[in-house]
Amino acid sequence: MNEVISKPVLDKGWVRLEEYMGADSAVIRAARICYQSESKSDDADIRLVRRLLKSDPKHNTVFEHSVFRFNVKCPIFVARQWMRHRICSYNEKSLRYCTADREYYVPADELPDRETYIQHMEASFDLYEHLVEQGWKKEVARGILGTAVYTEFIWTVNAWSLMNWMEKRLDKSAQWEHAEYARAILEIFHQVMPVTAQAFEEFILVK
Amino acid sequence: MNEVISKPVLDKGWVRLEEYMGADSAVIRAARICYQSESKSDDADIRLVRRLLKSDPKHNTVFEHSVFRFNVKCPIFVARQWMRHRICSYNEKSLRYCTADREYYVPADELPDRETYIQHMEASFDLYEHLVEQGWKKEVARGILGTAVYTEFIWTVNAWSLMNWMEKRLDKSAQWEHAEYARAILEIFHQVMPVTAQAFEEFILVK
Amino acid sequence: MNEVISKPVLDKGWVRLEEYMGADSAVIRAARICYQSESKSDDADIRLVRRLLKSDPKHNTVFEHSVFRFNVKCPIFVARQWMRHRICSYNEKSLRYCTADREYYVPADELPDRETYIQHMEASFDLYEHLVEQGWKKEVARGILGTAVYTEFIWTVNAWSLMNWMEKRLDKSAQWEHAEYARAILEIFHQVMPVTAQAFEEFILVK
Amino acid sequence: MNEVISKPVLDKGWVRLEEYMGADSAVIRAARICYQSESKSDDADIRLVRRLLKSDPKHNTVFEHSVFRFNVKCPIFVARQWMRHRICSYNEKSLRYCTADREYYVPADELPDRETYIQHMEASFDLYEHLVEQGWKKEVARGILGTAVYTEFIWTVNAWSLMNWMEKRLDKSAQWEHAEYARAILEIFHQVMPVTAQAFEEFILVK
Numbered sequence: 060m061n062e063v064i065s066k067p068v069l070d071k072g073w074v075r076l077e078e079y080m081g082a083d084s085a086v087i088r089a090a091r092i093c094y095q096s097e098s099k100s101d102d103a104d105i106r107l108v109r110r111l112l113k114s115d116p117k118h119n120t121v122f123e124h125s126v127f128r129f130n131v132k133c134p135i136f137v138a139r140q141w142m143r144h145r146i147c148s149y150n151e152k153s154l155r156y157c158t159a160d161r162e163y164y165v166p167a168d169e170l171p172d173r174e175t176y177i178q179h180m181e182a183s184f185d186l187y188e189h190l191v192e193q194g195w196k197k198e199v200a201r202g203i204l205g206t207a208v209y210t211e212f213i214w215t216v217n218a219w220s221l222m223n224w225m226e227k228r229l230d231k232s233a234q235w236e237h238a239e240y241a242r243a244i245l246e247i248f249h250q251v252m253p254v255t256a257q258a259f260e261e262f263i264l265v266k
Numbered sequence: 267m268n269e270v271i272s273k274p275v276l277d278k279g280w281v282r283l284e285e286y287m288g289a290d291s292a293v294i295r296a297a298r299i300c301y302q303s304e305s306k307s308d309d310a311d312i313r314l315v316r317r318l319l320k321s322d323p324k325h326n327t328v329f330e331h332s333v334f335r336f337n338v339k340c341p342i343f344v345a346r347q348w349m350r351h352r353i354c355s356y357n358e359k360s361l362r363y364c365t366a367d368r369e370y371y372v373p374a375d376e377l378p379d380r381e382t383y384i385q386h387m388e389a390s391f392d393l394y395e396h397l398v399e400q401g402w403k404k405e406v407a408r409g410i411l412g413t414a415v416y417t418e419f420i421w422t423v424n425a426w427s428l429m430n431w432m433e434k435r436l437d438k439s440a441q442w443e444h445a446e447y448a449r450a451i452l453e454i455f456h457q458v459m460p461v462t463a464q465a466f467e468e469f470i471l472v473k
Numbered sequence: 474m475n476e477v478i479s480k481p482v483l484d485k486g487w488v489r490l491e492e493y494m495g496a497d498s499a500v501i502r503a504a505r506i507c508y509q510s511e512s513k514s515d516d517a518d519i520r521l522v523r524r525l526l527k528s529d530p531k532h533n534t535v536f537e538h539s540v541f542r543f544n545v546k547c548p549i550f551v552a553r554q555w556m557r558h559r560i561c562s563y564n565e566k567s568l569r570y571c572t573a574d575r576e577y578y579v580p581a582d583e584l585p586d587r588e589t590y591i592q593h594m595e596a597s598f599d600l601y602e603h604l605v606e607q608g609w610k611k612e613v614a615r616g617i618l619g620t621a622v623y624t625e626f627i628w629t630v631n632a633w634s635l636m637n638w639m640e641k642r643l644d645k646s647a648q649w650e651h652a653e654y655a656r657a658i659l660e661i662f663h664q665v666m667p668v669t670a671q672a673f674e675e676f677i678l679v680k
Numbered sequence: 681m682n683e684v685i686s687k688p689v690l691d692k693g694w695v696r697l698e699e700y701m702g703a704d705s706a707v708i709r710a711a712r713i714c715y716q717s718e719s720k721s722d723d724a725d726i727r728l729v730r731r732l733l734k735s736d737p738k739h740n741t742v743f744e745h746s747v748f749r750f751n752v753k754c755p756i757f758v759a760r761q762w763m764r765h766r767i768c769s770y771n772e773k774s775l776r777y778c779t780a781d782r783e784y785y786v787p788a789d790e791l792p793d794r795e796t797y798i799q800h801m802e803a804s805f806d807l808y809e810h811l812v813e814q815g816w817k818k819e820v821a822r823g824i825l826g827t828a829v830y831t832e833f834i835w836t837v838n839a840w841s842l843m844n845w846m847e848k849r850l851d852k853s854a855q856w857e858h859a860e861y862a863r864a865i866l867e868i869f870h871q872v873m874p875v876t877a878q879a880f881e882e883f884i885l886v887k
Contacts, residue, residue: 077709080701080747081836088698089771092751092834095778116641120557123769124836126701126747130713135346136361136409143534145352148744148838150710154343155441157716164409171400172393179393179410186386193378198441202343202371202414203386213713215702215745217769217836227530234362234405284502287494287540288629295491296564299544299627302571323848327764330562331629333494333540337506350741355537355631357503364509420506422495422538424562424629434737549760550775550823559766568757569855578823585814593807593824600800607792612855616757616785617800621823648776648819 064250066243069236071162071209072132074243076251081125083108083254086218089121105254112258122219125252129214129244134164136206137237144224147216155198159187162209164236180205218252222259229264271457273450276443278369278416279339281450283458288332290315290461293425296328312461319465329426332459336421336451341371343413344444351431354423362405366394369416371443387412425459429466436471478664480657483650485576485623486546488657490665495539497522497668500632503535519668526672536633539666543628543658548578550620551651558638561630569612573601576623578650594619632666636673643678685871687864690857692783692830693753695864697872702746704729704875707839710742726875733879743840746873750835750865755785757827758858765845768837776819780808783830785857801826839873843880850885 065075081088087104090111091097098104111118133141142149161184165177183203190200216224221244227233228241249256272282288295294311297318298304305311318325340348349356368391372384390410397407423431428451434440435448456463479489495502501518504525505511512518525532547555556563575598579591597617604614630638635658641647642655663670686696702709708725711732712718719725732739754762763770782805786798804824811821837845842865848854849862870877 078701078706080699081749085699085749085836089834092771092832093774093777095773095832114646116644120769120771124749124771124834126836128702128706128745134409135413136405139342139346139349142346142349143356148741149350150713150741150745152716153714156714166402166406170397170402172397175393176397176410179390183386183390183410183412186382190377190379190383195377198343199373199443201412202341203383203390203412205390205408205410205412206342207409211713211716213710213745215706215747215838230530232528236406285494285499287492288542292492292542292629296627299564299625300567300570302566302625321853323851327562327564331542331564331627333629335495335499335538355534357506357534357538359509360507363507418506418509420503420538422499422540422631437737439735548823549827550819553756553760553763556760556763557770563764580820584811584816586811589807590811590824593804597800597804597824597826600796604791604793604797609791612757613787613857615826616755616828617797617804617826619804619822619824619826620756650820 064247066246068133068239068243070165070167072134072164072240073130074240074247075130076247077128077130077213079125079127079251081218082252083125085124086111086121086255089124090118093121108254109258109262112255113262119219122222122255123217125218125255127216127218127221127251129216130211131214131240132209132211133240134207134236135210137234137240138210138212139206140234140237141214141224141240144220146220146223147214149212149214151212152210154201154204158191158197159184159201159204159208163205164207164209180207218255221248222263225259226263271454273453275340275446275450277372277374279341279371279447280337281447281454282337283454284335284337284420286332286334286458288425289459290332292331293318293328293462296331297325300328315461316465316469319462320469326426329429329462330424332425332462334423334425334428334458336423337418338421338447339416339418340447341414341443342417344441344447345417345419346413347441347444348421348431348447351427353427353430354421356419356421358419359417361408361411365398365404366391366408366411366415370412371414371416387414425462428455429462429470432466433470478661480660482547482653482657484579484581486548486578486654487544488654488661489544490661491542491544491627493539493541493665495632496666497539499538500525500535500669503538504532507535522668523672523676526669527676533633536636536669537631539632539669541630541632541635541665543630544625545628545654546623546625547654548621548650549624551648551654552624552626553620554642554648554651555628555638555654558634560634560637561628563626563628565626566624568615568618572605572611573598573615573618573622577619578621578623594621632669635662636669636677639673640677685868687867689754689860689864691786691788693755693785693861694751695861695868696751697868698749698751698834700746700748700872702839703873704746706745707732707742707876710745711739714742729875730879730883733876734883740840743843743876744838746839746876748837748839748842748872750837751832752835752861753830753832754861755828755857756831758855758861759831759833760827761855761858762835762845762861765841767841767844768835770833770835772833773831775822775825779812779818780805780822780825780829784826785828785830801828839876842869843876843884846880847884
């Protein structure tokens with residue numbers, strides 16, 4: 060078990076790398092199997108990883124042997140976009156079985172009617188809790204809670220799929236709130252898989 | 267292009283089969299390729315399909331050549347569960363680009379405070395529309411809208427993955443609102459892929 | 474069931490489009506769902522498809538609602554590379570249950586010792602048939618048959634995954650024999666999904 | 681990096697667990713996220729894992745957070761079946777870039793004409809090496825080498841997908857040579873993920 064690396068995101072969220080395996084060395088291992096070649100030096104290994112990511116079409120499979128498990132806390136509207144990415148595994152806090160915690164995203168900006176927004180979210184939780192007390196099933200009562208409410212999930216993803224997610228969520232067309240998560244995870248990616256992360260920035264993100 | 271088969275679900279939702287290819291004949295085609303055998307009779311073909319689904323472990327790949335495209339309208343909380351199924355393709359109405367329609371699920375039962383629930387949902391839409399007018403981005407303002415709000419998506423799925431979804435969503439542990447969609451789609455499945463649907467009921471659902 | 478489009482490939486192989494659904498119209502349908510917009514004209518639809526494929530990062534999901542079923546006959550060494558592509562479905566002739574047909578790939582070029590190659594392949598089949606007669610299991614006796622032997626399979630694949638396969642197999646680094654199959658399928662792709670095929674050539678292949 | 685666990689399989693093959701993450705604890709972690717519950721005792725955790733695997737329909741996603749990387753050496757005909765399993769990642773020794781080693785599977789039984797089989801395999805390698813010397817591309821010359829030839833690959837797979845592979849390859853309908861690999865990996869599975877492995881034997885394999 061590796062040490063957990065944690066980053067706060069938005070007003071109440073986070074990303075935490077709980078465990079990973081392989082990292083840059085798994086990419087080199089996989090590539091060396093294809094060519095039945097030996098590592099000659101660290102420099103040669105670094106050049107190999109960079110060439111694999113830069114080449115067109117890219118050798119995606121060698122990046123799939125490096126795997127990460129993150130714990131994420133984010134607004135439901137971010138989680139909904141996130142879970143559209145399918146080449147990975149999720150387990151999420153269930154509002155069928157758990158009572159929702161009174162935690163929701165509040166935009167940081169000086170937006171008009173920000174207080175009204177907060178009051179409405181509070182009223183939603185008041186009503187939600189009342190309906191559950193009145194005997195409504197939690198899975199139906201949750202229908203009034205907005206998608207600004209925070210959720211939490213476990214995400215296991217390989218490096219190739221992770222880069223695909225970052226590419227899409229760091230694009231200028233992505234929602235700012237989601238991009239904040241991608242920026243936090245990119246920092247963690249640099250810490251644990253530095254050669255690939257560097258090549259990803261140079262060859263994929265700058266396009 | 268096949269004729270659209272449509273079923274209403276819940277108070278304002280639906281499932282619509284827009285197009286499909288293969289059906290039972292694709293299963294037979296795929297199995298006959300493996301064994302390089304010829305169809306001898308309709309009865310032999312039916313027995314073949316039933317044996318493939320009944321056998322343990324099952325021959326999932328032969329059922330993957332039959333593909334369906336559905337159009338679905340359902341509450342967001344149903345869509346969230348639905349999109350956890352990954353071996354299929356989705357495109358959903360985006361509340362980043364579209365303004366939300368004032369349509370939300372209202373439970374049919376004689377629940378206490380049902381009117382309060384409706385009033386709160388209406389107030390949510392009032393505030394949502396107000397915030398958008400005040401210049402909030404739609405993608406942020408939507409955070410106050412509950413997951414009872416209806417969404418719409420296109421779903422392309424092969425028969426194997428469809429049966430997996432139905433098995434999970436027709437299970438007694440599934441949320442009733444989601445099971446209503448599974449029941450409607452099971453009816454359509456019987457109409458367009460009758461041999462497989464019959465075997466699915468007998469060998470998978472009854473377990 | 475659509476009409477089968479067939480192309481010969483290599484000395485004894487082929488690709489055949491047996492059935493498909495959606496084509497360009499499914500891409501437009503899926504994109505229109507996201508934006509809840511109406512088709513205004515054919516020209517607008519064409520521009521939409523082109524923009525979706527050209528944009529970076531690309532909107533892969535809208536291309537997944539168009540699905541093809543091919544029948545392919547190719548040497549085993551081509552099939553082995555082909556089946557590394559995982560976002561699609563295969564069913565292949567099984568040499569556990571079927572006796573291998575005496576059909577193998579012979580390179581067209583004026584290679585030295587081409588006759589020796591042919592004689593050796595014939596000798597392999599002689600021995601294979603002898604071993605099976607002697608009571609060897611077909612699944613073990615096949616071990617002496619080279620990967621130049623032809624196999625046959627059914628391939629169901631969506632347009633996005635198909636383009637990914639073509640991009641990799643039309644690359645200059647691909648094996649020539651495999652690229653021949655990709656060129657044949659690209660021609661069929663142009664026939665049945667012309668707008669996407671054109672955009673694919675312009676925005677993806679030329680890179 | 682964990683210690684490598686290695687098992688010999690067939691006459692010249694092996695399976696080696698090079699690295700893994702999560703194991704039983706990742707299943708528990710994922711399940712506890714869903715219910716936002718705390719581990720009370722080891723016994724409660726074991727009961728939880730067993731219930732998740734036994735329930736019908738099964739909770740596959742919680743088993744996906746445990747991931748393994750194996751190194752496998754096996755005959756090509758086994759690798760061909762193996763790589764039909766798609767929810768995992770492979771990188772294989774390439775006979776486009778590497779010269780084939782003279783290593784092939786010889787059935788252990790007292791089969792008639794076993795010596796003739798060996799002589800033919802040796803003759804195949806003689807001709808292969810000759811053709812390569814004559815200037816044939818390795819990727820074409822390999823066409824005469826039988827699928828009994830050994831190959832080597834890296835396989836990264838999560839526990840759910842691994843159990844699916846074992847279920848199919850330990851079935852009485854599976855080829856004996858492939859089942860030998862499944863039996864070796866089942867032993868390793870017991871060593872590193874004992875609670876899940878035990879439940880797998882009891883609830884899945886015995887059916």
